[in-house]
Amino acid sequence: MKFWPMEEWLMYSILIAEDEDIIRKGLIKMISKMRLPIDIFYEARNGREALEYVYKFSPSIVITDIKMPVMDGLDLIGQIRKFNTNIKSIILSGYNEFSFAQKAIGLNVNEYLLKPIGKDELYNVMVKVINQLKIEEEETRQKAIKDIKIKEYQSIVLKEILDGQNDAQFTNIVIADAGITFAKQGFCVIAMYCSQKSDLAKNYFVRYIGRYICCIYINKYNNIICLVNINKEELNGVVSAISNGVDSFGSDASLGISDWSKDVKMLHGLALHAEEALDFRMVDDKRRIFSYIEIKKCKTQQLSLxxxxxxxxxxxxxxxxxxxxxxxxxxxxxxxxxxxxxxxxxxxxxxxxxxxxxxxxxxxxxxxxxxxxxxxxxxxxxxxxxxxxxxxxxxWENKGDNDQINSGNKIRIAIKYIEKNYEKDLSLQEVADYVNLNPSYLSCIFKKTTGLNYRDFLNKVRVEKSKVLLIQPKYKVYEIAEKVGFIDTNYYYRVFKKYTGITPNQYRYNLSNI
Known part of the structure; x- marks a missing residue:
């Protein structure tokens, strides 16, 4: 006989129904020594007593003798099947008769053991039944996970519809593809503003009108949006049920109620209507409940402002x-x-x-x-x-910062324009027009940004460009001066020496001796 792996222990309960004390106590002692994942033992002397334990504690496994006073084992199993089909049953019998076995099979009894029972035989049966429980529990768990995922997906689909993320004309198709079905004839959307306790308010919806709710979520404005599936005659009752507890969520808690519609293509429209009704809380602080049917009567105003x-x-x-x-x-x-x-x-x-x-x-x-x-x-x-x-x-506090940013961008654009057009007779006015600034203002911020006034900056660019040409012997100095934008060669000499400390000829000579 092997022992159950400790790491796999998931504890179960067992009920042993046997009218003979020695056998009943012996079974409990025998099973308790098997180190099976069973931590609770119930015992009963007859079928009626056993059934009371089943109703009260719903044990995982029931081992019962067939022949017992008040209610026999087969009748007990029959009643258990009506109460909970997940309870595993094992029949003990001293009678090897086909009629008993046939009836046990009809009751879907899990195991049928003949007395006297050996330890190994009982252990193997217990392991088999416990494994069945584990398999069914895993199947139930997986189904529950799948159901939760399906519901979560369906809630996401409905939320997207309510938020207007799907084309209304395809709403029927989207809902059908998601496997969403509705029990009632129509729909209403309830929007709730609550400056605090939004999650608690959401739970409040679920508590009082949960059976009508198809989808409930907190939107980007921290308002609760709740889609309810109801018949038209149920609308007033649902609104009344959810309205009674609004005061408990603060003096500013308010509800916006949409109209009712049986058309799923109107779901997004209903959500908009609920939020539009809820907006009226801002202009009427004496009311807490706002109905779209009432507020849509308000005419659009033309105010002279x-x-x-x-x-x-x-x-x-x-x-x-x-x-x-x-x-x-x-x-x-x-x-x-x-x-x-x-x-x-x-x-x-x-x-x-x-x-x-x-x-x-x-x-x-x-x-x-x-x-x-x-x-x-x-x-x-x-x-x-x-x-x-x-x-x-x-x-307007940030306007000054923006002006500085814009000015910096303008100077960068102006510099690029100068570097591209330096060989032309480039005036300050032309550059100012290009960057859409007043010439005087451009001159001011140019000096502030570069440390040079416009003319000095232009001349420095021209000198740097001329250095590249001075490397090439084929150009005479006066030709280079003209190519970089200096009309007067003498002026070019003076400017070049101002920025380099030497004349263009000396610069060329120094390059040739390197």
Whole structure:
């Protein structure tokens, strides 16, 4: 008899049902000495008592005698099969009759042993049954892993649909390919803003309306997006169930409820509707639940904001930051008095940021995204106003740095242009026009960047280029002067000596004697 490998021990429980105490105790003692992965033993004197243990503890293995009072072993196995088909059963019998064996086979009994039982025979049967348990557990584990992966994949597919990453007209195909099925007739999306405890709020959804949820996730704005599959008449009940606990997640927690639709092609639209409804929390702090059916009745407004925009622009130009803050306060005060809807506020702020960032020479491509992001993540309209102030201040605080960067780029471009066109009659005006700068300003930043004024820098470039030609005897000095842009040979001599300390002829002579 071999012992079970220690590293493979996964402990099981066993119930032994036998009306004869000596046999029952003997089996327990025998099995306990086999060093099998069994750590719990239950014992019963009849089938009824054994069945109570099964209902209460659900043991991994049941060994039962056939002939017992109150309830025999075969009836016990029959009841166990109705309760839990995973429990392994071993029949002990002193009767080698075909009728017993036939009934045991019909009950899917795992093993049938005749008394008296030898240790090796019992050990082999126990090992066989335990191996069956291990195989089934591994199969169950693998199936569970597969099911989890399938559900995770299906959740990802639904999330992509809700986020609009798939073409709506192909939604049916995408859902079918992912093996997603729906039990109810239609759909609704619930969006939740919660400045804190987003994960807890997500669990709250699962707890109260879990059986309706197809997909739930936290989006890029840290809002919860929940897709529920429900019949239309169930919508009010689901909304009521999830709304009752909103207060427990803070005073700013709010819900946006989409309309109901039975068309899967509308899933992305429903998500947009839920988020659009949720945006109304920013303009109505007295309510916690916002329905798209209600908010879509709000008409798009045309507000005249030119006066406010001009005040803000003027304050920025003169760097009057107190005036800037006051002007932004006035704009938001006007939003409140006009009962501006969220979309109007977002569009207006986007326009304001775009115009001022364009004037400052800043990258404008991410402005719409940033304006939307701030509106989604801020806890109140006051916080949103503060964020907008900070953005505008940063634009103009960094303007000086941007000017320096732009100036440096302009000088590099100017130098490349000079090095390419040095042989021409190259004026400061021509270079300034090329880099789109005022000549006086170019001259100033040129000296600041290179340490030389424009004319000196140009002459130095020409001298360096002439040195290359002086190596070649075929060129006369006056020809070299003309080739590098000096019209007057005498002037070329003076400039060359200024930068090298010797004349062009001396430079050529020195080269010939090397």
């Amino acid at each position: 030119d006066v406010y925009f001009q005040e803000i622009s003027n304050a920025i130009k003169v760097k009057n930051f107190m005036g800037l803050s006051s002007s932004i306060d006035s704009l938001f005060c006007f939003f409140k008095k006009s009962n501006a809807i969220p979309q109007v506020i977002k569009d207006s702020i986007e326009k304001l940021l775009l115009s001022n960032m364009t004037a400052a020479g800043r990258n404008i491509f991410d402005i719409p995204i940033e304006a939307t992001r701030l509106f989604k993540i801020c806890s109140s309209i006051s916080d949103y106003k503060i964020s907008i102030k900070q953005i505008i201040l940063k634009i």
